[in-house]
Amino acid sequence: DVKVTQSSRYLVKRTGEKVFLECVQDMDHENMFWYRQDPGLGLRLIYFSYDVKMKEKGDIPEGYSVSREKKERFSLILESASTNQTSMYLCASSLQGYNEQFFGPGTRLTVL
Amino acid sequence: SQQGEEDPQALSIQEGENATMNCSYKTSINNLQWYRQNSGRGLVHLILIRSNEREKHSGRLRVTLDTSKKSSSLLITASRAADTASYFCATAPDSGNTPLVFGKGTRLSVIA
Numbered sequence: 001d002v003k004v005t006q007s008s009r010y011l012v013k014r015t016g017e018k019v020f021l022e023c024v025q026d027m028d029h030e031n032m033f034w035y036r037q038d039p040g041l042g043l044r045l046i047y048f049s050y051d052v053k054m055k056e057k058g059d060i061p062e063g064y065s066v067s068r069e070k071k072e073r074f075s076l077i078l079e080s081a082s083t084n085q086t087s088m089y090l091c092a093s094s095l096q097g098y099n100e101q102f103f104g105p106g107t108r109l110t111v112l
Numbered sequence: 113s114q115q116g117e118e119d120p121q122a123l124s125i126q127e128g129e130n131a132t133m134n135c136s137y138k139t140s141i142n143n144l145q146w147y148r149q150n151s152g153r154g155l156v157h158l159i160l161i162r163s164n165e166r167e168k169h170s171g172r173l174r175v176t177l178d179t180s181k182k183s184s185s186l187l188i189t190a191s192r193a194a195d196t197a198s199y200f201c202a203t204a205p206d207s208g209n210t211p212l213v214f215g216k217g218t219r220l221s222v223i224a
Contacts (some may be wrong), residue, residue, distance in 0.1 A: 042216035098142045098204035103154030
């Protein structure tokens, strides 16, 4: 069974903290993606990566950075968390950019 | 940038009825995909239809694609309470290895 796992289902952090969200896939996929999902706004792409050490900005990269040191792992970093980053964060992977994406279960992040 | 727009935003039907959701998009595509999301979970891929296909079936799902109208529909026949979820269309742009673009989703409620 193909699998995308995320490090936490629920996370509570304080404003100003540095936050790491980790995503691991076991399908040897080239592409990995980070989205945030907010009510009424659907999925918005934060960053994606086509290969190890490669990263591309999505639609809303401000306030976030990413790291992809190994093919199977894609990390999302909030350098200084703010309350407007409270959201559901979804990681996904795919073989090619236009192929079906496999999603992790999501991390619900609350920033107080 | 979100390209797909689902219609309606919310749909409530009785168990056993058919549910139809529509998706419109703006630019040329390589393929169009439908995903399902149960509350608080990640998205699950349902079906992919390529730009040169007009109709595709998978179990109780039927997807149509009209590239001249830049629209697609997802039909779920004989709906069940377990079909209650949000449904998203995602378009794969017809331009290289670029990420999928997701719509905001249709919230389907199937009442037993």
